[in-house]
Amino acid sequence: MVFHSILFSGAEDGAQPGMLEAPDFFVDLNLDQVVETITAAKREYNLKPFFYTSLNDIDAILYRQEVMRDLENKSLYEYINLFARGMRAMRDHLAQADKLHYTRQKQRWFLDAVEIYCDTVDSLVHDLTLMDLKSRGFLAFREYLATYTRSSRFISLRAATKKLKAELAAVKYCLFIRSNQVQVRRYGSETDYSAEVEETFEKFKQGAVEDYRAEFPTGPDMNHVEAGILDLVARLYPDTFTAIDDYCTRNSDYLDGTIGAFDREIQFYVAYLDFIARLKRTGLKFCYPQVSDTDKEIYDYEGFDIALAHKLVTEKSSVVCNDLYLKGSERIFVVSGPNQGGKTTFARTFGQLHYLACIGCPVPGRDARLFLFDRLFTHFEREEDITNLHGKLQDDLVRIHRILDQATPNSLIIINEIFASTTVEDAIFLGKKIMEKIIQLNLLGVCVTFIDELASLSEKTVSVVSTVVPENPALRTFKIVRRPADGLAYAISIAEKYGLTYKRVKERITS
Structure with a gap:
């Protein structure tokens, strides 16, 4: 050979300069934080373009x-x-x-x-x-x-x-x-008499004497x-x-x-091996995934969000791992459950796993099989931009429309909490329309939502739910399990929005 x-395995690949800017989805998946940490100690090599190019x-x-x-x-x-x-x-x-x-x-x-x-x-x-x-x-x-x-x-x-x-x-x-x-x-x-002179006068030395020798400058110039x-x-x-x-x-x-x-x-x-070595020393697992460009049956066992894991390990906190898999005709994880329960982390993990696999790196998890995508799209909730004279709902629709126009059946899509700014009826209507388009394109992806109806929309959708401690629903386990949506996600989010959770109500009664 x-x-x-x-x-790069081929001459043509090796000649490509690589992307100079991070892909659009890096910030949503917190991959910008990961790459910054990985490359921080090796800035002289300018490694970021290698991590930007799948x-x-x-x-x-x-x-x-x-x-x-x-x-x-x-x-x-x-x-x-x-x-x-x-x-x-x-x-x-x-x-x-x-x-x-x-x-x-x-x-x-x-x-x-x-x-x-x-x-x-x-x-x-x-x-x-x-x-x-x-x-x-x-x-x-x-x-x-x-x-x-x-x-x-x-x-x-x-x-x-x-x-x-x-x-x-x-x-x-x-x-x-x-x-x-x-x-x-x-x-x-010529004879060097310095040693003889020192020896001759050594016998006259009495106690400590001042050193009159001058030192030459040691700088390079x-x-x-x-x-x-x-x-x-x-x-x-x-x-x-x-x-x-x-x-x-x-x-x-x-x-x-x-x-x-x-x-x-x-x-x-x-740089990458140095980065994951610290995580592996805490017991977290990494594996070399199988990668397919035809088979969309994927899995990852004991996976985790690598950016969050680095933060938690630095803080000496524990990391919660989750399993994920899609089999048969399954294509889309629909993630519901209480806020702050790990739903967004699950979505980020899905994206991170696929991206790291597609740059040839070991991925978080004990065993994994992932899909070789052509493009990866993310749609995470953003603050309203008052400069474009659009409302938040319109911004969401414009962005998701642009994504669906560019996506192919080999693309990945990750949607995180959209349409929270409109009514439940409108959110359900719009959410179903978008999911139908995603299903039509046969895309792999994750949809984090408070709309439980989306979880059972098709045989291609899989409901996964973030769980809580049964004895105390206020405590999150950060475990994501495959089970039907329980209808509480939106109720909990509304209660939190208006301060009507059990904890908030109890605080008001006792104050």
């Missing part, structure tokens, strides 16, 4: 899953981190060289950067030979790397770098400083005197410094483009 990219091919998803599985090997993971540290040190040297003022000092930093690069690549070649790799991506990259390090270009680059470093290490010279004049000449094997001395040294060793001039000119593009791309792309996997 010819290696193109560790992220794959449209099952083999491309499997390609990433294979790489991710390989990276779960702790030894390989550490080798990749060593490689990343080496490449980061190389970039730091190049960045420092750009900040310096004197050409010869810039050249030395450049030479050191190339040496770090050669050593880092050599180390990775050696390390990968020790691994029992399974993924097509890593196997192809290992072969590419081995071929590259055997190439005449790399061999000559490494040899020239080592040779110049050795020649520079052999440069020795003497300084003669008289008044404001400095003379430089080759070192003539040279001053004009040091630069002038270096120019004089270069005149003493013209062959070495001419060779450095030629070396820097010939090797200005020394970095192999494929290796440079790998250095960035592999961090997509590392």
